[in-house]
Amino acid sequence: MKLPIALSNRHVHLSQADVDVLFGAGHELTHFKPLSQPGQFACDEKVDLVGPKGTIKGVRVLGPARPSTQVEISLSDGFALGVKAPIKESGDVAGTPGVKLVGPAGEVELSEGVIVASRHIHMHTDDAAKFGVKDKQIVKVRTFGPRAVVFENVLVRASEKFALEMHVDVEEGNAAGVRNGEEVELIAE
Amino acid sequence: MKLPIALSNRHVHLSQADVDVLFGAGHELTHFKPLSQPGQFACDEKVDLVGPKGTIKGVRVLGPARPSTQVEISLSDGFALGVKAPIKESGDVAGTPGVKLVGPAGEVELSEGVIVASRHIHMHTDDAAKFGVKDKQIVKVRTFGPRAVVFENVLVRASEKFALEMHVDVEEGNAAGVRNGEEVELIAE
Numbered sequence: 001m002k003l004p005i006a007l008s009n010r011h012v013h014l015s016q017a018d019v020d021v022l023f024g025a026g027h028e029l030t031h032f033k034p035l036s037q038p039g040q041f042a043c044d045e046k047v048d049l050v051g052p053k054g055t056i057k058g059v060r061v062l063g064p065a066r067p068s069t070q071v072e073i074s075l076s077d078g079f080a081l082g083v084k085a086p087i088k089e090s091g092d093v094a095g096t097p098g099v100k101l102v103g104p105a106g107e108v109e110l111s112e113g114v115i116v117a118s119r120h121i122h123m124h125t126d127d128a129a130k131f132g133v134k135d136k137q138i139v140k141v142r143t144f145g146p147r148a149v150v151f152e153n154v155l156v157r158a159s160e161k162f163a164l165e166m167h168v169d170v171e172e173g174n175a176a177g178v179r180n181g182e183e184v185e186l187i188a189e
Numbered sequence: 190m191k192l193p194i195a196l197s198n199r200h201v202h203l204s205q206a207d208v209d210v211l212f213g214a215g216h217e218l219t220h221f222k223p224l225s226q227p228g229q230f231a232c233d234e235k236v237d238l239v240g241p242k243g244t245i246k247g248v249r250v251l252g253p254a255r256p257s258t259q260v261e262i263s264l265s266d267g268f269a270l271g272v273k274a275p276i277k278e279s280g281d282v283a284g285t286p287g288v289k290l291v292g293p294a295g296e297v298e299l300s301e302g303v304i305v306a307s308r309h310i311h312m313h314t315d316d317a318a319k320f321g322v323k324d325k326q327i328v329k330v331r332t333f334g335p336r337a338v339v340f341e342n343v344l345v346r347a348s349e350k351f352a353l354e355m356h357v358d359v360e361e362g363n364a365a366g367v368r369n370g371e372e373v374e375l376i377a378e
Contacts, residue, residue, distance in 0.1 A: 075363040076265075087335050087366065118335065146276050146307065149364075150339035168364075174264040175338075175357075175364030177276065 001131060001186040005143070005166040006036060007173035008117065010056065010073045012047055012101065016065040022047055022103025029063040036165045037122055039064070049073070050100040053082025071099055071114045074171045078116065088115040089155065120155040121166045121186070128158035133188050135159070140187040141166055147177030150187070190320060190375040194332070194355040195225060196362035197306065199245065199262045201236055201290065205254040211236055211292025218252040225354045226311055228253070238262070239289040242271025260288055260303045263360045267305065277304040278344065309344040310355045310375070317347035322377050324348070329376040330355055336366030339376070 019027050023045060032042045045061040049071065056077060070093055078085040083097050098110035121139070123131070133139060135158040141151045151172070166184060168176070178184065208216055212234060221231045234250040238260065245266060259282055260274075267274040272286050287299035310328070312320070322328060324347040330340045340361070355373060357365070367373065 075366075076359060146342055147361075148341040150341070152337040152339070153335055170265060171360040172336075172364040175361040177264075 001188075002183045003121065003123070003127075003164050003166055003186055004181050005141075005168060005173065005178050005184045006180050007170050007178070008072065008167050009060070009170055010049075010071075010077050011042075011060050011062050012049075012072075013062055013066045013070045015067060015069045018069045018101070018108045019045075019065055021106040021108050022101060024105040027105075029061060029065060031063070032060075035062065036163050038161060038163060045103075048102040049077075049081060050102055051081025051083045054080045056081060068093070069101075069108070069110060069113050071101075071110070072117045072169075073114065074169050075116055076171060078114075083114050085114045085116045087118050089118050089120070090115070117167070117169060118153070118155060119151055119166070119168045119172060120157050121164075122162040123156065123158050123164045124162055125158050125160050127164045128156065131186055131188065133158070133186070137188070140189065142185040142187060143176040143178050143182075144184075145177050147175065149176045151176070190377070191372045192310065192312070192316075192353050192355055192375055193370050194330075194357060194362065194367050194373045195369050196359050196367070197261065197356050198249070198359055199238075199260075199266050200231075200249050200251050201238075201261075202251055202255045202259045204256060204258045207258045207290070207297045208234075208254055210295040210297050211290060213294040216294075218250060218254060220252070221249075224251065225352050227350060227352060234292070237291040238266075238270060239291055240270025240272045243269045245270060257282070258290075258297070258299060258302050260290075260299070261306045261358075262303065263358050264305055265360060267303075272303050274303045274305050276307050278307050278309070279304070306356070306358060307342070307344060308340055308355070308357045308361060309346050310353075311351040312345065312347050312353045313351055314347050314349050316353045317345065320375055320377065322347070322375070326377070329378065331374040331376060332365040332367050332371075333373075334366050336364065338365045340365070 232250040
């Protein structure tokens with residue numbers, strides 16, 4: 001029941017409308033490098049996040065453009081910005097706080113969309129069958145080493161479009177002392 | 190088996206010799222506020238940490254002065270500074286990296302002493318008896334809520350001089366979604 005873990009640094013998903021404002025009308029996001037999930041990629045583009053208490057510069061944009069803009073930060077980032085971001089599943093942004101995005105061509109004042117992404121496992125439906133788990137199931141994941149932890153409340157996201165990987169944020173990864181690609185253990189109960 | 194948890198931000202313990210260099214000969218560390226452990230206090234004094242890759246400004250000094258200087262940072266701080274700090278118990282600094290400390294009166298180039306403190310529980314010997322655990326025992330600690338985790342490899346430090354409190358760093362605390370003073374559960378096996 002082993003799978004690789006990856007640490008997600010703060011990042012931004014943008015709608016094409018917001019790409020247009022931040023980087024110029026008709027701008028297309030450029031591929032910097034592919035991510036583990038098929039079709040997803042890190043972009044060359046970066047934006048600054050400006051909150052009531054502080055600014056975080058150079059936050060990487062992930063592509064492709066999505067229907068709506070979403071900003072994923074850590075709890076520490078939220079304190080630094082002065083933005084009280086809740087722990088939410090990606091896409092569940094109703095009622096979340098906003099932040100100002102600043103790009104080279106313009107600014108976007110988001111009214112919502114800032115979250116701390118809840119930990120989750122992407123897996124192909126074939127992996128789900130192998131592990132004996134289902135899409136949306138809550139499982140636990142154990143890490144190893146001097147900072148070993150058991151993460152509870154880990155959401156399984158199974159799809160034919162996904163590749164097997166657990167996603168945590170940098171604080172969760174560092175708290176567990178794990179590096180990108182390290183193997184962790186899925187515990188289904 | 191409940192006890193309070195506290196998140197330790199980056200901080201510095203100084204020898205009196207290093208206090209003299211950083212803040213001026215004969216300088217006495219000033220009390221900013223008491224900490225939970227008897228006799229320990231946060232100071233008004235702050236220093237900058239300067240590593241090969243970056244600087245972290247305004248890191249608080251904790252008092253009283255100790256026999257040797259020790260810098261406690263997070264793994265993220267270590268990446269920012271360019272200092273590969275190992276996860277170690279407080280005081281176990283042999284072979285650890287150093288960093289430059291900059292104060293208002295001078296600089297100290299530490300040759301060792303930079304660690305990421307391993308999580309631990311301070312408790313009075315009376316608490317240890319109540320919990321049925323011993324000094325130096327390794328236990329687990331469970332947290333609650335959407336980011337619930339079980340921390341493994343938690344060191345018990347029992348002494349008549351200690352007050353009951355679990356200490357984790359900010360990344361561990363945020364990974365578990367806990368705030369200062371929140372109750373967690375000790376699991377002795």
